Amino acid sequence: MKNVVVIGGGLGGLSAAISLATKGYHVTLLEKNNHLGGKLMPVQLGEASFDFGPNTITMPDVFKEVISQTGENPDSYVEFIKLNSHTRNFSPDGAVFDFSSDQEKMVEQLATIDPVGAKNYPAYLEEVTRLYKMGESQFFRRTFTSTGDYLSPGLGYSFSKVRPLQSLHRFHRKYFTNPFVIQALDRYATYIGSSPYVSPATFGLIAYLELVEGVYYTKGGNTKIAEGFEKLARKLGVKIHTNCKVTSIEVKNKQAVSVSTEDGEKYPADTVVMNADLLVAYPELIKEVDRPHFSDKKAAKFEPSISAYVVLAEMNKRHTELLHHTVYFSSDYKQEFNSLFQDKAYANDPTIYLSNSSFTEKEKSPNGDNLFILVNAPATSPHNENAIDYKELIYETLAKRGLSLKENVLAEKVITPKDIKTSFGAFRGALYGMASNRKTDAFFRPRNKSADIANLYFVGGSTHPGGGSPMVTLSGLNVANAISKANK
Incomplete structure (x- = not known):
C-alpha cells in the first residue's frame, strides 16, 4: 500500500485525504493548527460561536460528493439549509436590494430600482448560467499537471467563450443601469479576492451559484463541513496529526521521499500532497535547487488577493434589519479597490460585510446577534505589516448608516x-492566494503538480481551480484522481 502524506488539513487536504483513502492509499495528514478546516475555523466568544472563513456556502453537492464516494450517506455527516433571501445590500444612501434565488423576487425589486435591469434579468441569468456550465464542464474538473494540459485545443476554444477580455464591471453594465445594482453584483469579484474593474467577466458565473442555485448554511455552523470530513477521514483510517508543523520535504532524484516536522518526526512518502499555501510553503519546505521552475523570485512576483480585517462581536441585541448576510456598500467602490491594489492601503470609506448566522440558527448566539464583520484589506507588505486600528472606523461608518453596534457589544x-x-x-x-486581476493569474494558476518533483501535488486556493470552499474541495477530488491514474 502506497504512503501519501498530506500537508495541511484545509478542505482541499481533507478532500484529497478522504478520496485517496477510499482508493486504497495509506494516508497521513499533518496540520500545524489545533483544528482542521484551514480558514474554516471555529471561534467562541462568550456564549456566541462564529465561523471564521467561508461564511457563504454554495455548491453543497461538491461537499456531499466527497462523502458519497466512500459509500457513506452525506446526510449523516453534514446538513445544509438553503437560505431564501440570503444577502441584504444597502446602498450608500440607504436603498435596499435583497439577493434571492427566487427570480420573481429579484425582478420585482429591479422593477422599482432598475426597470431596464428588470427587463434584462432573465437574459442575465441565462448568460451567467452559460458561463457556469462552461466552467463546470471544461475547467472545474480538470487537473493541470503539465504544460500540455494548458495547450488542449478544446480548452483554448472554451477559454475564448467565457468573456476573458471583458471586465466583470463592464459585463454587469451591459444588463443593468442602476449604479447600486451594478455595485452589488460587482462584489462577486471579492469572492476571488480581486477587483471587478479588472477581473474577467468569466467570474459572473458566481452569480449563477447565488442567484440560481442558491446560498446555503450548514446546520451547527459551516465548520461542521470540516468536522464531518474529519470524522469520515478517521473512519477510513487516515492518520491525522494536529499541532504538527511541517519543516521540510526531503527530495532525492526529483522525488519527494519524506516529510519532516518540528517535533523531529520524519514521515516516509511515496506521494506528497501540499494543501498549505504553495506560494509560501513550496519555497519554505523545499530547497530552491530542487525546484528550478518555481524560484523564490517567481513566488514573490505573484500579486496577492485581498486580505481581510475582521471583527467578531457577540451582541446583547438582535438587529431586525440584518439578514444572514448583509453588506453596506462604499460610496466610491472604484476608489476602494484603487486603495487596496494600487496604494496597498486601507480604504477610508470601506464596504462592510456582516454575517449573522444566528439569524438562521439562534442557538449560535443566545444573547443576541453573532456578527462576523469583514472589511476588505490590503495584503501585508513591509509598510503595512501592522494593521491600523480599523475597528473604530468600522463602527463609526455603520452608525452613520443607521446600524449602531458599539454600545451593544458583549x-x-x-x-x-x-x-x-x-x-x-x-x-x-491573502485570503485566496493570488488575485485574479491579471488574466494569467485568473486562468492559469500554478498547476496541481510540481514541474520539478514528480510525486508532489498541490491542492487549495493557490492552485487550480481556484479559491472558495467548493473549488478547494474540488481540487482535492481532482488531485486524488490524478494520483490514482498516475499510479495505475
Whole structure:
C-alpha cells in the first residue's frame, strides 16, 4: 500500500485525504493548527460561536460528493439549509436590494430600482448560467499537471467563450443601469479576492451559484463541513496529526521521499500532497535547487488577493434589519479597490460585510446577534505589516448608516491580515492566494503538480481551480484522481 502524506488539513487536504483513502492509499495528514478546516475555523466568544472563513456556502453537492464516494450517506455527516433571501445590500444612501434565488423576487425589486435591469434579468441569468456550465464542464474538473494540459485545443476554444477580455464591471453594465445594482453584483469579484474593474467577466458565473442555485448554511455552523470530513477521514483510517508543523520535504532524484516536522518526526512518502499555501510553503519546505521552475523570485512576483480585517462581536441585541448576510456598500467602490491594489492601503470609506448566522440558527448566539464583520484589506507588505486600528472606523461608518453596534457589544475579537498570514501560512495574508486581476493569474494558476518533483501535488486556493470552499474541495477530488491514474 502506497504512503501519501498530506500537508495541511484545509478542505482541499481533507478532500484529497478522504478520496485517496477510499482508493486504497495509506494516508497521513499533518496540520500545524489545533483544528482542521484551514480558514474554516471555529471561534467562541462568550456564549456566541462564529465561523471564521467561508461564511457563504454554495455548491453543497461538491461537499456531499466527497462523502458519497466512500459509500457513506452525506446526510449523516453534514446538513445544509438553503437560505431564501440570503444577502441584504444597502446602498450608500440607504436603498435596499435583497439577493434571492427566487427570480420573481429579484425582478420585482429591479422593477422599482432598475426597470431596464428588470427587463434584462432573465437574459442575465441565462448568460451567467452559460458561463457556469462552461466552467463546470471544461475547467472545474480538470487537473493541470503539465504544460500540455494548458495547450488542449478544446480548452483554448472554451477559454475564448467565457468573456476573458471583458471586465466583470463592464459585463454587469451591459444588463443593468442602476449604479447600486451594478455595485452589488460587482462584489462577486471579492469572492476571488480581486477587483471587478479588472477581473474577467468569466467570474459572473458566481452569480449563477447565488442567484440560481442558491446560498446555503450548514446546520451547527459551516465548520461542521470540516468536522464531518474529519470524522469520515478517521473512519477510513487516515492518520491525522494536529499541532504538527511541517519543516521540510526531503527530495532525492526529483522525488519527494519524506516529510519532516518540528517535533523531529520524519514521515516516509511515496506521494506528497501540499494543501498549505504553495506560494509560501513550496519555497519554505523545499530547497530552491530542487525546484528550478518555481524560484523564490517567481513566488514573490505573484500579486496577492485581498486580505481581510475582521471583527467578531457577540451582541446583547438582535438587529431586525440584518439578514444572514448583509453588506453596506462604499460610496466610491472604484476608489476602494484603487486603495487596496494600487496604494496597498486601507480604504477610508470601506464596504462592510456582516454575517449573522444566528439569524438562521439562534442557538449560535443566545444573547443576541453573532456578527462576523469583514472589511476588505490590503495584503501585508513591509509598510503595512501592522494593521491600523480599523475597528473604530468600522463602527463609526455603520452608525452613520443607521446600524449602531458599539454600545451593544458583549465581547469582541479582531483578526488582521497579519494574523491571517501567521495563523494560516497565507501568502502575505491573502485570503485566496493570488488575485485574479491579471488574466494569467485568473486562468492559469500554478498547476496541481510540481514541474520539478514528480510525486508532489498541490491542492487549495493557490492552485487550480481556484479559491472558495467548493473549488478547494474540488481540487482535492481532482488531485486524488490524478494520483490514482498516475499510479495505475
